[in-house]
Amino acid sequence: MRTRNITCLAAVAVITTTGLATALPSAATTAHDHHVVRPGESIQKAVDAAQPGDTVVVLPGTYRESVLITTPDLTLTGSGDRTVIMPGTTAGGTPGTTAGGTPGTAAGATVNACAKGGNGICVLGTSAKPVGGVNIRSLTVSGFGKSGIWGSWTDRLSVHKVTTEKNGTWGIAQERSTRGAFRSNTARDNGDAGIFVANTVDEEGGATDTLGTDIRDNRLTGNRIGITARRVRNLAIDDNTMTGNCSGVFVVGDESKPKAGAMTVQDNRIVANNKFCPETPRLSAIQGTGIVLTGSESTVVRNNLVQDNVGSTPLSGGIVLFKSFVGSPNTDNAISDNVVRDNRPADLANRDTGTGNTFTRNECGTSEPAGMC
Template identity: 60%
Template sequence: MTNRQIKSLMCIAVVMAAGLGVAAPPAAAAGRRVHPGDSIQDAVNAARPGDIITVMPGTYYENVLITKRLTLRGFGASTVIRPPVTQAAPAAPAAPDAQAGAGAAAPGAPAAPARAATACSQADTGICVMGTPEQSVDEVKIRSLAVSGFKRNGIWASYTDRLSVERVISEKNGTWGIAQERSTRGVFRGNIARDNTESGIFIANTVAREGGATDTLGAVIRRNVLTGNRIGVTVRRVRNLSVTGNLLTGNCGGVFVVGDEGEPGAGAMTIRNNRIHENNKFCKGNSRLPDIQGVGIVLTGAEETVVRGNSIRGNVGASPLSGGILLFKSFVGATNTDNVIQDNVVRDNQPADLANQGTGTGNRFVGNRCGTSVPAGMC
């Protein structure tokens, strides 16, 4: 092909593109950098929806409130957000999150960003992502940073859609490591949540009241490392999510699925391919919940949940909740119904590898490799 022919074809292509209305590629998201000594919050306030804020290595002493679509990313463990040196007056402590009928104190359900800012500060939380009942905050991404030592939560989200938290370290916080309520399609992947007073990862319909489970529209908790917490993962009064490929060890309990008597029931979820080993830390009980120690997976008030292909070993304790996989009688009268416990390796858990308590119906234990069960005969 001659040069003249090539040029002619290029001209034709340009004319065709113009005729078909082919647009120029969209402009890349604007980037902002925050350095030690700068304010992350100032950068968030100045950002336009869709901006990427890169937080350089260093320690930042502040709370961060996000009320718009953006990406906040750091450099892993070398980018650390810690409580401000001058703390706001602490809020009343939250109730333990595993209580089947009781709600923990909420960091606030704001009707406007100003209320959200107040709630975030009073809650002593590292990063708050706050929408409103009228307008969710969509597609916020939090990446590759650490939040440590806050009086309540490392990361808290309310009224969000498609929130993504990945490769975050959330440690030594006074309630939850990473928590979300009233939200849909969240993705929590590749995080480390350790040594938090309550759950490492906590997903709920709402923490302020009881009520029927809400549909998360496919929330994902995947490939996280959860250790040293009261409970590794708690999913409370929600439906339609997956807990897959996580490592849970050294907590008081591994995974709690908690429902109540409301409709629709909690469940319709998958707990699959997790390693839940030696969660033998001791946590004292309270008026609504017994002591927690040696707990693998507990379902209480759950329905249509599939627990499959997990490795659950060496969870040992003397609590009524202790053991490998337990369908537990609910304190508020909710039953476990139509759950499938299948193809799990459940070994060396005490007092039993598998236990089915309460009056629920339609629960099936199929193909599990285990040594002991209550009642006998399920292994």
């Protein structure tokens, strides 16, 4: 169903010196549609029918499908934890209706690239034509094999007040993209990072300038890593809460040029990330890790509360500098004005040989090497 919202400017009357009223021509009329989706209907069908500037409103219910968005300036919005998107119930996790009609399952939906990739909601552009201005609001995306929300070749992708939970890899993820805004979301119990921002996931290359991607006021809990920023530059990780993960924040770089970094990590609350995660082919085991920088340059870490992160892995500690997987050192990073308490084996740890890294005005009890508190 569609309901049309019309915005226009009324004509303005001008009184002339002769006392006659002359009406000016009215301004151009701008119209955008609202497409309303009810339980049992297809979100994808409404998205496909939408034009730039339209809003797709998903009413409370459970919807078993993956949603692919390629239309710019589209808003997809629901009712928070009352609007749930889950994997489809037919073979291969594709959307559709089971025999007898499963309640809340979209009828007549077809397999798309998002479903094939194991993702819940995808915003997909191309290098020649990134998708800009998509807004995703007030939804719950749960149980997908890969990511809850996946963006590739996007610009100004905004995800706000969304819950992503129990997805196999990432809660909210973005690659090859710029000017993303991920604010006031909850990402819990996802297989890897709650929020993941990267240059690319399928090839090597220098860090992407995200042009100011903003990760702010999110709650990340029960994931492998709260927030991962991998081979990216020019972004902010601000005012987030991370607890119960294996690690809070991971800034990942390597020897590629340009290097990862040139970002801020500030005003976050990173407490008791003591879940144990076993080693992987590219990373040692993780437990009790607050903030880790590997292969990063010119990153500012300031005004964070990092407390009660306890573990015995090579990456354990409050704020840790560590060589990247390929041995690339950290350089010219500034760690200042943080409250770093009761982390073990150390509050501050520089386990790297890079140059230009500074630790100043931090409130802490222990450090490696000694003397940084």
